[in-house]
Amino acid sequence: MSETATRLSAFAGLTLPAVRNRLSVTVAPDAIRYSLRGSPAAAAALGAVFGPVPSTTACRATSAGDRAALWLGPDEWYLLAPDGDAAALAASLSAAIDEPHALVDISHRNVGLILKGPRAADVLNGACPLDLSETAFPVGMSTRTLYAKAEIILWRTGLDTFRVEFWRSFAGYIVGLIAENAREHAV
């Protein structure tokens, strides 16, 4: 009997909403995700190996190629890399840091959605209390915040594109709310 674990999508059975010409919602590809806790010096040492050097400016993401580091707090970053051997990458990153830090693999805890289109900000604002205007939340800004009652990480990757990361068990709640908030833009 096979003992292989099968990775199940958190979005199985859910219908992702879409509004023609205004909003598309897609599932972000499987990825390596780490929570990094440590000093800015530890983050800089990691950045030298990882690619993007984690920002010390509040609420800013840095990216290089298909890797990204999102500022979540003064000693906390959220790292994203393409799917692969998360343990091996973590070992090589940790080896570059010679001071106390925590680098935790949360690849399978979180999932991501990509909202794209001229109404993406409006649909997010249906349940997120932040000012998502271009001046208050420019491209490259990232933060932990709320989508209704669910904690999310919000990253503006383009003028009309947002990446939303959250715990996989919130998938049904968040997709349902996005669909509800998208309805008024479908007219």
Place this chain on the structure above:
Amino acid sequence: MLLVTCPYCGPRPEIEFRQAGEAHIARPAITCSDDEWADFLYMRDNHKGYMRERWRHVAGCGRFFNVVRHTVTDKFVASYKVGEEKPAIPAEAAAGPRVEIVR
């Protein structure tokens, strides 16, 4: 919407925060008396007016910080990081409309 200024993230919606009680309550030494320990655990000023409070940006950067807030009008006048110098408490007149609680 009430905005609370996080000293790390800037002005953010109140719903992202949690109040965490009176600030600047130092933990007494392990050799303290039971009364001192009870004071530390349970006794708070809880007065009407400006107070220094701990808040946490729980759905943001996650950090604890301190504010000066009026406990009647809910007016926030200062936010500062843990360890930073305490800002002055404003004169009561600056608290905004006075709310009288009638019993």
